[in-house]
Each structure stands twice: as C-alpha cells, then as structure tokens.
Amino acid sequence: MSAKSDILKSPEVLQCSKCGACLPVCPVYLEKMEEGASPRAKVQLSKHYTEKSLPTSSHLSTLINRCLMCGNCTAACPSGVEHQSLFMRMRSYMATDHGEGWHLKVLYHFLSHEQQLRLASRFAKLGRNHMLNYLASEFKVGNIPAKRLPKFNKRPFREQIAEKIEPDTPSRGTILYFTGCGTNYIYDHVGHALCHILKTMGFQVEIPRSQVCCGLPLFIHGNLEKAAINIKTNIELFNRDDIVAVVTDCATCGSALHKEYAIVLKELGLSTETAEQLAEKVHDVGEFILANYDLLEPHLDPLAAKHKVTYHMPCHLRNGQDITTEVETLLNKLPSVDYTRAEDYDRCCGGGGTFFYDHPKTSHQIVSKKVENARATGADLWVTGCPGCSINLSGNLQEEDNISVEHILTVVEQSLKK
Amino acid sequence: MDISIKKQFISIIGEDRCRDQLEDLISYSYDAFTVETVPDLVLLPISTAEVSEILKVAHKNRIPVTARGAGSSICGASVPVKGGIALSMTMMNGILETNTPDRYCIVQPGIINADLQTELGKTGFFYPPDPGSMAFSTIGGNVAQNAGGPRCLKYGVTSDYVLGMEVVLANGDIIRFGSRNVKDVTGYRLFGLFCGSEGTLGVITEITLKVIPLPKAYRTVLAVFNDLDDSAATVSDIIGAGILPAALELLDKVLINAVEDSNNIGLPREAEGLLLIEVDGSEEQVEKELALIIEKTKQNNAVDIQEARTPEERDNLWHARRSLYPSMARLKPNCIVEDATVPASKVPEMIRGIRSIVDKHNLLVGISAHAGDGNMHPLISCDIRDTEEMDRVEKAIGEIFELAISHNGTLSGEHGIGIAKLEYLSMSIDEPTLKFMHTLKQAIDPHGILNPGKAI
Numbered sequence: 001m002s003a004k005s006d007i008l009k010s011p012e013v014l015q016c017s018k019c020g021a022c023l024p025v026c027p028v029y030l031e032k033m034e035e036g037a038s039p040r041a042k043v044q045l046s047k048h049y050t051e052k053s054l055p056t057s058s059h060l061s062t063l064i065n066r067c068l069m070c071g072n073c074t075a076a077c078p079s080g081v082e083h084q085s086l087f088m089r090m091r092s093y094m095a096t097d098h099g100e101g102w103h104l105k106v107l108y109h110f111l112s113h114e115q116q117l118r119l120a121s122r123f124a125k126l127g128r129n130h131m132l133n134y135l136a137s138e139f140k141v142g143n144i145p146a147k148r149l150p151k152f153n154k155r156p157f158r159e160q161i162a163e164k165i166e167p168d169t170p171s172r173g174t175i176l177y178f179t180g181c182g183t184n185y186i187y188d189h190v191g192h193a194l195c196h197i198l199k200t201m202g203f204q205v206e207i208p209r210s211q212v213c214c215g216l217p218l219f220i221h222g223n224l225e226k227a228a229i230n231i232k233t234n235i236e237l238f239n240r241d242d243i244v245a246v247v248t249d250c251a252t253c254g255s256a257l258h259k260e261y262a263i264v265l266k267e268l269g270l271s272t273e274t275a276e277q278l279a280e281k282v283h284d285v286g287e288f289i290l291a292n293y294d295l296l297e298p299h300l301d302p303l304a305a306k307h308k309v310t311y312h313m314p315c316h317l318r319n320g321q322d323i324t325t326e327v328e329t330l331l332n333k334l335p336s337v338d339y340t341r342a343e344d345y346d347r348c349c350g351g352g353g354t355f356f357y358d359h360p361k362t363s364h365q366i367v368s369k370k371v372e373n374a375r376a377t378g379a380d381l382w383v384t385g386c387p388g389c390s391i392n393l394s395g396n397l398q399e400e401d402n403i404s405v406e407h408i409l410t411v412v413e414q415s416l417k418k
Numbered sequence: 419m420d421i422s423i424k425k426q427f428i429s430i431i432g433e434d435r436c437r438d439q440l441e442d443l444i445s446y447s448y449d450a451f452t453v454e455t456v457p458d459l460v461l462l463p464i465s466t467a468e469v470s471e472i473l474k475v476a477h478k479n480r481i482p483v484t485a486r487g488a489g490s491s492i493c494g495a496s497v498p499v500k501g502g503i504a505l506s507m508t509m510m511n512g513i514l515e516t517n518t519p520d521r522y523c524i525v526q527p528g529i530i531n532a533d534l535q536t537e538l539g540k541t542g543f544f545y546p547p548d549p550g551s552m553a554f555s556t557i558g559g560n561v562a563q564n565a566g567g568p569r570c571l572k573y574g575v576t577s578d579y580v581l582g583m584e585v586v587l588a589n590g591d592i593i594r595f596g597s598r599n600v601k602d603v604t605g606y607r608l609f610g611l612f613c614g615s616e617g618t619l620g621v622i623t624e625i626t627l628k629v630i631p632l633p634k635a636y637r638t639v640l641a642v643f644n645d646l647d648d649s650a651a652t653v654s655d656i657i658g659a660g661i662l663p664a665a666l667e668l669l670d671k672v673l674i675n676a677v678e679d680s681n682n683i684g685l686p687r688e689a690e691g692l693l694l695i696e697v698d699g700s701e702e703q704v705e706k707e708l709a710l711i712i713e714k715t716k717q718n719n720a721v722d723i724q725e726a727r728t729p730e731e732r733d734n735l736w737h738a739r740r741s742l743y744p745s746m747a748r749l750k751p752n753c754i755v756e757d758a759t760v761p762a763s764k765v766p767e768m769i770r771g772i773r774s775i776v777d778k779h780n781l782l783v784g785i786s787a788h789a790g791d792g793n794m795h796p797l798i799s800c801d802i803r804d805t806e807e808m809d810r811v812e813k814a815i816g817e818i819f820e821l822a823i824s825h826n827g828t829l830s831g832e833h834g835i836g837i838a839k840l841e842y843l844s845m846s847i848d849e850p851t852l853k854f855m856h857t858l859k860q861a862i863d864p865h866g867i868l869n870p871g872k873a874i
Binding site: 014015017018019020021023024033034035036038041044045048054057059060063078079080 | 437439440441444445446447448450451460462488490492506508509511528530532551554555744747748751752753801803
C-alpha cells in the first residue's frame, strides 16, 4: 500500500463531527488526559495528513500508533466513524513513511510463516523456561517482569491432540476449533479444557491442522497484504457448511474471524463474500456454551469446590463480537463460582497487542487500576477469555496476590463431574 | 510566539505539560463546531497557581488565552480563533469534596459531568443539568456555557446550581465568590456573570455546586400524534394540570423517519409528532402523574401511547430520543444543531416555520425540541465542503433566528454564542446592552486576552 493517498481513500475522516464522545471511553486518553491521545485527534490528524495539510513526521507516527485498537471509540461514536479501518490504513502509511520497529518486523515474519513460528516457539520456550532466575527478576518485557511471563507449551497444542475428537454421546454435529496462537503455543490446558467440555456436551471437535495465525497482529499494525494470506488460508479451512459452528477461545482471534476479515479484504479491494459467510459461523466459546447450556448442565457437579471469581471483559469480545453479558451470565450459573463483579470489569486492560511493549508506562498505568479493583473483590480466580489479556493481567499481579488468571474454560471444566 | 515568552510559560508548567509541535497544536485547533484555528502553544495546568502564573505572563505580553474542557462546544466557544494559548483544563479533573448532608460538592473544572453523576449517585444524590454531551463534556465547560439539557425544564439550568467559584482573572488575580451555602446574599451575585461567559471574563479553576437527592421513581411515556397542534396542546395540558415533567421531548416527522430508517424500532412513519414525557419523584406521585399524562395524551388524540415502568422499558423509550443525532449525523458528513428558543406555547408555530424555511432552502433537516421550555433543536445534515449548500444553510439559520426573535424568543437556549452566532448577536441584544457588556469586559480584561474573537 502506498503512503501517497488522497482524501477519497479515507472517508472516515469526513464523518467525524468532532463531538468528543470518544474521549472518555478511550483508555489511552483517560491516562494521558490530553487531546493528542484521543481517537478524535487521531481522526483529525489523519484528515490533515490525507489532505496534505500536515506533513508526515515521527511524532505523527507516535501519536497514530499510541492506540490499543480496542474499538471503544467506534462503539461510542454517534456518527458511525470506522476508526479501525482508518487507523489500520494510517499505521500502514506511517510504516511506509518511517519504517517499522525491529520487533514488529520479527513479529510479522513469524506470524505469517506458521512453520517458522513453531520453530521459534521452541527457542523462545528454551529462553523463557530456562532463563536464569536473576535475569528473569531484573528483566522486563514492556510493562511485564520476565518472571511473570507465562511459560511456553512443551509442544504446540495442535501437535499434542488428535485432529478429530469424538463425543461421549451420539454426536450433535461438528465444531471446528480455531485454536489461536495463545492456546497453541502458551496455554495448552485451555485447548484441552475446550475439547473436554465440548466432547462432554456431545459435539465432535475438529481441529484443522493447517490453520494459521488469525492475522490480527499483522493487520492492526497496517500490514494488510501479509495478513490477507493468513486470512485466505483460514477462510478456506473454516468456512464449511457441514458444521455446527466455528469456536474460538481467544477474543482477539474471534474478533478477527467475526468482524475484521471482511474489513481487511474490503480495504484491499477483494471480495468479502466468504469472509461474511465465515463470520456467521464464528462463536466465542463462552457464548457458545451459554447458548447450549442445556447440554452442559447435566454434566455439572453441584458440589464442585467453590472459588471466589471476578471477570475481565476483553475489548475484542464486546467491540468485536457484540458479546456483553454472556460470560458473566455463564459464570453465575456455574456451581464452582462465587461471582463478584469488579468495578471496572469492562475496561480495557491496556495490553493491546504490542501496546504493553511499545508504551510500557501508559500500559502499566491502565492495568494497575484493573489490578487494584480485582484485588478489592477478594477473588482468587480472575477469569477472562483472551490470551493477550491473560498475559498482561497475570504479568502485573504480585506473587503475594494469590490471584490466578484463568480462562473461562478452566472454570467450566472445574465445574464438571469428575 | 516569541521564544523567550514561550520559555517563561515552560518555566511555569514544565516541558511535560507544554506542547508546541504542529501535530499537538492541530489537536487543539477544533471543538465540535466547523471552524478550526491552530493555537501557538498548548498548556495543560494542574493547579490554580499555575493558571494564575500563566495568565500573568499572557497579560503582560498580550497573548490570547482560550481555555477549554473537553472541546465539545457546538458553537465554537473553545476554538482559539486568535491563536495564542490553548489552555486545556482536562488535567484539573478532581472532585475535591462531596458533602451530601450540606448538599454541595466542590469540583475542579475538568471533571466530566457523567463522572460527577456516577460519584454522586453512590450517595443517592445528583447534579441535575444534563446537556446532551454530559458523557464527555466537563463541568468547567458546562459552567462557561451555562449548559442546559432535557431535565432543566423541571430542575433549572447550570447557573441554578452554582453556589461558588474560584476564577483566575486576565491579570492573574485569583478571586473566589459565593460559598457552600444554598442561601447566600453576601456581595454581588458574580456567578451569574461568569456562568455563560464562555471564557471571556476569566478562567474557572474551582466550582462549588448544589446537589439534590435522586428521585426514587420514574415513569416515561411515548405518545404519537398525527397533528403537531395536538402534541403542543398535550404539552400545555400537562403543565396546566400542575405536572412539571423531568423531560418533554418533541420529534417531528422527518426525525421520526430518520430514527426509523436507522433503528427500525416501529415508530409510525406517517405521524407528525412524537412526544417523550418523563416524570420523576416518589412512587406514589409518579404513578398518579402517569395516569394523568396518559389521560391528557388521549384527550389530545394521540394515536399511539407507550408507557415505561421499569428501567429497561424506560431505556427502550429513550432510545428513540438518543438516536436522533446519530440518525441525522449519518446521512451526511456534518450535522449542525441550532438551539433558538421561544416561549413554550410557540413551539408548533416554530416547527412549521422552521420546516417552511428549510424546505425553501432545500435542506435536509430534522426538528426536535425540548418542548416544555421551547428550546428548538433543528438538526441540519450538510456537507461543509459544499459551499453552495453551506450558503443555503447560513441563510436558513439566519431566517430561523429572525423567526424565533419575532416570537419573543432568543438565539440560544443552551449551546451558547461562540463564533457560530456571533454575527446574529445584535438580533437578540440591543445596542445599549451590548455596550454595557463591552464595558464589563473592558474592565475585567483590558487587553482582551481571554478567548478573543468571541461574543464580547
């Protein structure tokens, strides 16, 4: 994509009425409390840039990229501005104008080459799992102390498990499981929990072997062409008519599959038909279990050990998939759960893909408030549904907190009859 | 701006909260109005002392200072039209004290209206003024513009709730007036002067507000009429029956259809007018008033009446009102909202008059009104890049103002003058009165550094 553009390519900038509704919903603005950090300013700066009344600059690039891409602004916008499309495009222009950080180049490379990603995860595993203790306690990755980073799976999840898992009872149909990189490389127990639960509920679970990264980390940074290759691969694998649903255990992947695939393809001038067909079939696993709760209920253990639970709602569930109350409703139904809502349960955690790495200070300020409010609930389990949020939330807890961050699936599994 | 002067500002506030790169200056060149001008410097103070020191330097060097909160003014009140300093008050956003037994709270100007409501709500109290922007606009901005809102019919506007203020004058002097007392006749009633002064008389750095207990119950009614006069008769019958609703919102046919196009909530498209009526108070009182309101709407030939008793039902009925702006804003790139105001009995004539004006100029306009207080809101969908269309918009707005004045109305009920209505000011205010205002301004801000290029 060329940095040379004109205003016709950014219709979003004309739609913004500059009303200010996006200010108090933007986690970055709320930390900075200055206009330059607001979605409105990003839109107005984009307008000046595309109208050529503002030359490109590294400061412009910083302002445009200082964004969690959480989608709160779009959800609050009365004028229907599609911030995400605009910001993706602007990030791509900024990358062309000023180049990309080395960490993004590495990220793009691996996420668009699944084979190499698998290999890299082994080295990363060696690095993380065998890091000398004193190094781990000194070294920080973004806002997260290295010792609080999760360990990598011994082997990628998809290599640990059969491609098809048969249900316990006569089959109610096939679920295609999009595992996401989080489960595949870091949180394998979440993947096993998903298979266990859905199989108990009577579904056949199929995990297409050749699925690749959803591509979201690529396209939110403006790398649309590379993302499109991943998108096409996944659409081909998952857009099947002989299935009940496609489920994800990652809010971010879910948002990509449900909403953003079509946006990216449209941005590139490609057909969105198959992406829209796939979007219809994609469900977040929490929402899917709630919708089919009658199949789960007979398998729940009313005497399951109780946990005090609180919840963090991933932005990509609410803004990417319109899932608002579903996970809390499910939590309240589970016998192992004693639920308390945290004051800011639906606020962004400040992780935002690579935001915690690129803007560690702001990210830390955002997550610190979440941590305080989670502590205030007295919970021992902090449930969420996104590996990115999990890494950021658990990374910012202290050893003495005794709060463990867990996927909703872990809690559902704890409630099953043994 | 001279570099040595800039250095003086930096020495007051520190580089951390001082911006002079073009990208940041552009970020403070606008509010929600169409006109944009780039300031020379952005300062983000965190204390009254800093504001005072900044103004001393600005005063001495004749540097324009335009204070702003969220920058959500729709009349351009916070656009720094003469350049100089954009003084952002967003970092002074604390609630300094809430004292519900004594019914007041003390806040800094940058606190967002809705955030204050949330905090007060925890103790069962609220601050009634509820401008459409309350989710994002600041109390400082609300006071500077003397903001209104639907609830103001029953509860009064911003200035009715200001008990005291701390203001930094153009020369840097810090003055405090009013007190924490609901009753206070000591000295001139200066908050009446500073409320609605749009930043031209001083920079507000602290505000003491009156708060009142939240009503225990609400009832909401949506009534549809085939004749505008029937809806107006309903409004006067309700008020005539001794009921003062917390909201009385009127939507015309174009808006009903725009809302229906974008939301599909089942409003009758052929209807001429829709009234959203809300009463609040004790359970017993609202139940009685609800019965009476339904009776009055039926007597006045309402063709459809829906009522809400639960928060969910209430939320559904308000959905139509809340989606007005989005529905109109999505039709074209821009949406201009005017707020000429007339005595409540003139509302039907105003709606028909505005309709005939905008039809004559071939404009896409929906009309709503806070019908109980005659505050008209024509929502004009337009494209500011289309100069020919904007000429017609300008003409229509001028004619709407003339019409309002001819009905003993006023230019602005709650949005303010800013730059949007500057050229029409003399329609509403006569020469000796304008001169008196100039005299005041001259005495308080002799060099004219505070929000220059605006009303006074």
